[in-house]
Amino acid sequence: MATGRTHRPATRSRGIPEATVARLPLYLRALTALSERSVPTVSSEELAAAAGVNSAKLRKDFSYLGSYGTRGVGYDVEYLVYQISRELGLTQDWPVVIVGIGNLGAALANYGGFASRGFRVAALIDADPAMAGKPVAGIPVQHSDDLEKIIQGNGVSIGVIATPAGAAQAVCDRLVAAGVTSILNFAPTVLSVPDGVDVRKVDLSIELQILAFHEQRKAGEEAAASDGGVPAAATRGESADQGPDGDMPAVMPA
Amino acid sequence: MATGRTHRPATRSRGIPEATVARLPLYLRALTALSERSVPTVSSEELAAAAGVNSAKLRKDFSYLGSYGTRGVGYDVEYLVYQISRELGLTQDWPVVIVGIGNLGAALANYGGFASRGFRVAALIDADPAMAGKPVAGIPVQHSDDLEKIIQGNGVSIGVIATPAGAAQAVCDRLVAAGVTSILNFAPTVLSVPDGVDVRKVDLSIELQILAFHEQRKAGEEAAASDGGVPAAATRGESADQGPDGDMPAVMPA
DNA sequence: ATGTCTTTGTGAACGCGTGCACAAAGATGG
DNA sequence: CCATCTTTGTGCACGCGTTCACAAAGACAT
Structure with missing residues (x-):
């Protein structure tokens, strides 16, 4: 000073x-x-x-x-x-649970930055019995049957959902019932929660789509400025007729 | 209809x-x-x-x-x-490159939802020579030496940065120089880009910190409502004196 | 002490986003 | 063809967030 x-x-x-x-x-x-x-x-x-x-x-x-x-x-x-x-509120440490240890969940668990700002991975939870006991980032994965016990035993108030979209709301409900009041949601779903519970959402798909919008706009303006009107840049268009929404575990929704 | x-x-x-x-x-x-x-x-x-x-x-x-x-x-x-x-702009398909194939990069590459909305992983790029050729999500990782060639050869205009913070700006500069005009940044850094380039940022650490703020506020109000004034909920506080900023590859910054 | 110079803290204007509330549009039934 | 009912599209007002621009505060030199 x-x-x-x-x-x-x-x-x-x-x-x-x-x-x-x-x-x-x-x-x-x-x-x-x-x-x-x-x-x-x-x-x-x-x-x-x-x-x-x-x-x-x-x-x-x-x-x-x-x-x-x-x-x-x-x-x-x-x-x-x-x-x-x-x-x-970073002068206290916040125990956090990660639910859904797929690719993304594992990536989050491995992310060292968690510890560096008052956050501590208290537990990893997955619904797959085959995962149980398997260590990820040095922490053994626990089965979701024990979710309530884990939350309450560790005084967890922040939960991270990295499950497939289909499981997210159910997991969310259980987290909230067990006492979690803040949720970071990576699943491509709109979660409904009672008042007093905060939800923040991270959605790669949405981010990419927003970028695509601006990208298209740039291409369109460029084309309009140079010659005719039809957009021409970065095309490789096949119009991507995808299958049904894959309900993926990870970052990206639809 | x-x-x-x-x-x-x-x-x-x-x-x-x-x-x-x-x-x-x-x-x-x-x-x-x-x-x-x-x-x-x-x-x-x-x-x-x-x-x-x-x-x-x-x-x-x-x-x-x-x-x-x-x-x-x-x-x-x-x-x-x-x-x-x-x-x-999802009626055309957008080739995307992911730079930095660590835990997060791999999670993103494996994310099936990419294909489902007009986005296609055109290439995976990493600076580690040991990664080169190794397939991730069925796509062989390429070395960052070839970054420019890859971008231009595939007409890529959208890049995803999943590198450590320290490498992000340099990668960003190269992407932009090679013609990328939209960037999705997972590295915990403020990227500076020329006009006309869009950057969107995904930052787990920031999301968690925002949650922590509200969580703390809830705890404080609760305590103030019930008894004295000092916050009491969800404590396990050890004040987390963390080491230097780990400059991590993944989602979370500091 | 006094003046100059730097940088903060904020009053005020502006613009964007949100939500209400309702008129207009169209479907549907008699 | 007319009446009724549903649902859209939007004018309007309000509140939040951003930015400008400047007065006040303090450091520093003389």
């Missing part, structure tokens, strides 16, 4: 805009990188550039947390890392 | 709000499910419920595409599937 700290403790955690919350992890990552390079302070301009956002937005975001900057100087990196971590 | 079609072809693809574009894949999935069950028509109310959105929002979304409904009846499922597919 380079300079004096007038900063107020700022317990006004309430009322932080959702959009701001979604950016805090971004700032935190950039700040962590600076911290590792032992950079003592950073200006909103620099940090915003590192996080890929507008500097005014960043300052406004931070203003919701409290007044943690020093005018004329910038923000104290270590102090800000601590404040954001605290705000995000 | 049950009833008469007054619908206009609606080539006004321009000016579809981004939020709407992001929901189109959701509608498409719900419609595909209906189509497989041979449901001929669906009302905005039903479809909205299936997609987990407000019916007014859905109708407004569709209104950007054109007038594809029939008052008093609803929407023709098959016709709408076609229109949305076309709007999203």
Whole structure:
């Protein structure tokens, strides 16, 4: 900490805009990188550039947390890392279960980054009896019969669903009944949950389709600009008549 | 197609709000499910419920595409599937390359859903020479030396980055230089790209951190409601002093 | 101490997205 | 052909998020 700290403790955690919350992890990552390079302070301009956002937005975001900057100087990196971590709840550790240990589930389990920010893989759960006991990422897979026991025994409140779409809602219901109140869903389904339960969704298929939309638009505009009207770029079109929705375990839906 | 079609072809693809574009894949999935069950028509109310959105929002979304409904009846499922597919550019097939065949890259490659909506894995690329030639999901991994050749030879315009964070920007630069104009980034980094290139980001760590924030807020409110003020739920806190940012290949950043 | 220079914190304007509520359109039955 | 009933398409208002632009705060030099 380079300079004096007038900063107020700022317990006004309430009322932080959702959009701001979604950016805090971004700032935190950039700040962590600076911290590792032992950079003592950073200006909103620099940090915003590192996080890929507008500097005014960043300052406004931070203003919701409290007044943690020093005018004329910038923000104290270590102090800000601590404040954001605290705000995000990363100063405690969160036991997480992953349900559905297919390709994606295994990839998630193997992902070392879990441990690095207050998250800990408490258990891996799969419905396949053949998987039971088999270690993935050093953790033995447990059968889904024991799901409730596992959740409650470990005080798990965050669950990750990496099952096929068809199983997702049932798994979700069991997780919620067992006490899970936050779910990260990789299955291509809309989960319905009671009030008070948060669901976030990661859906590769949707992301790709959004990219395809813009890609098509680019191609169309390019074609319209150069010659006639019919899109011409990146074609290899066969119109892909796919079979029924494969109800896949992994990232991508339909 | 049950009833008469007054619908206009609606080539006004321009000016579809981004939020709407992001929901189109959701509608498409719900419609595909209906189509497989041979449901001929669906009302905005039903479809909205299936997609987990407000019916007014859905109708407004569709209104950007054109007038594809029939008052008093609803929407023709098959016709709408076609229109949305076309709007999203899914009537042509998009060759995609995946760069970085670690746990996640392999999971993505194995994901059958790729083929099911106009996307085709054209190549798998990894920097590790030991991986070269090794088949993953039936596709031989190619070395990143040949990246440019592969991109150009297959007319690839969409690239998926599943490399460690440290390699992501370099890979990105090469992809863009080779002609890729849409990137789906799984690496925990902010990619900088020239204008005209779209980047979408999937970041497990951020999703988890957002969940943790809300989880903490719930716990805090609960505690405040019952007794004193200090949060008490779901604790197992050890404050997780993690090592340096592991620069992991997979989904999760820091 | 005083002035200058940097950088924060925020008031205000703007634009996008959402949801209500209803008129218009069309189907359906008599 | 008319009345009724269902469901779409959308005008409108509201709220959230973003961005600009600037005054206030503080560091630093003299």
